[in-house]
Amino acid sequence: MEEKNNTQNHSEDIINLVIARLETIPPNVEMSVGNEGSFSIDELIEKVKKQDAIGKKMIEMQLAYLRSLGKLPTQDLQNAPANN
Amino acid sequence: MLLLITRPLYDRATYYLFYWAGLLIDEARKKGVRVIDLDKDKAMRKKLHSYLAKQPIDIVILNGHGNQEAVAGQDNKIILSVGNGTNLLNGKVIFVRACDAGAILGKEIMKMGARGFIGYIQPFMFPIDKDSFKKPTEDELASPVLACSNQVGLSLIKGRSTAEAQKDSLDKYTEAIDKYSSSEAINSFLLPILLWNMTSQVCYQ
Numbered sequence: 001m002e003e004k005n006n007t008q009n010h011s012e013d014i015i016n017l018v019i020a021r022l023e024t025i026p027p028n029v030e031m032s033v034g035n036e037g038s039f040s041i042d043e044l045i046e047k048v049k050k051q052d053a054i055g056k057k058m059i060e061m062q063l064a065y066l067r068s069l070g071k072l073p074t075q076d077l078q079n080a081p082a083n084n
Numbered sequence: 085m086l087l088l089i090t091r092p093l094y095d096r097a098t099y100y101l102f103y104w105a106g107l108l109i110d111e112a113r114k115k116g117v118r119v120i121d122l123d124k125d126k127a128m129r130k131k132l133h134s135y136l137a138k139q140p141i142d143i144v145i146l147n148g149h150g151n152q153e154a155v156a157g158q159d160n161k162i163i164l165s166v167g168n169g170t171n172l173l174n175g176k177v178i179f180v181r182a183c184d185a186g187a188i189l190g191k192e193i194m195k196m197g198a199r200g201f202i203g204y205i206q207p208f209m210f211p212i213d214k215d216s217f218k219k220p221t222e223d224e225l226a227s228p229v230l231a232c233s234n235q236v237g238l239s240l241i242k243g244r245s246t247a248e249a250q251k252d253s254l255d256k257y258t259e260a261i262d263k264y265s266s267s268e269a270i271n272s273f274l275l276p277i278l279l280w281n282m283t284s285q286v287c288y289q
Binding site for chain 1: 100156
């Protein structure tokens with residue numbers, strides 16, 4: 001059960017933006033990421049810094065959300081690609 | 085109507101899915117739907133294929149880990165994959181709650197004659213409140229995501245079509261996104277997760 005890795009690396013500005021967003025998540029939260037396991041927010045931040053496969057998924061997720069802002073009403077989001 | 089559901093249980097993700105899928109079983113039984121519950125060690129390839137071959141199953145709901153070409157059961161052992169069991173889904177409606185399986189496996193299932201497929205083309209992710217771990221169906225952080233996903237199963241159990249079940253689920257995601265977007269909302273960190281799963285959920289028919 002391996003996931004395909006996105007080989008693209010992100011800029012330091014993007015990494016810092018995503019880390020800043022992850023730091024707003026309460027410390028009692030863990031994230032279940034498929035069969036990769038469950039991770040604390042600190043672990044996710046480390047993965048974002050390393051830009052490993054899970055870190056890149058976190059970056060993709062945050063960027064997809066940020067790009068969606070302004071696309072209101074949210075009905076429109078039903079057609080938005082996840083990997084944009 | 086006959087529903088087959090797999091519910092492996094061996095790590096945190098499957099622990100949550102096990103109990104959330106249990107809600108679908110409860111609802112199905114309330115509605116008089118017969119249920120084949122392949123839980124824990126019963127979520128194995130041989131049993132799944134045997135039931136699919138011999139029973140007049142209408143709806144199949146697979147919970148567990150996955151990748152683009154396969155879905156796993158208990159202990160991460162593959163129970164369905166491209167070229168191995170997809171032909172047994174001919175004429176059935178399938179919901180695969182597992183990472184990535186919508187990308188390739190779902191299309192293969194449709195090619196083999198399934199009536200409909202709903203699944204995910206990216207990793208299925210959800211937050212867990214460590215303080216609620218013992219009560220997964222009451223976890224207020226996991227619930228928004230898992231309730232939207234569960235809506236697929238609830239709608240199928242009610243006899244809704246695959247397309248209608250997908251719409252019902254996406255409508256629920258939209259409601260949740262609107263709720264957590266309001267200025268008074270706490271836990272707005274859920275928004276990227278809701279959007280991720282919503283836009284990763286695909287429907288083929």
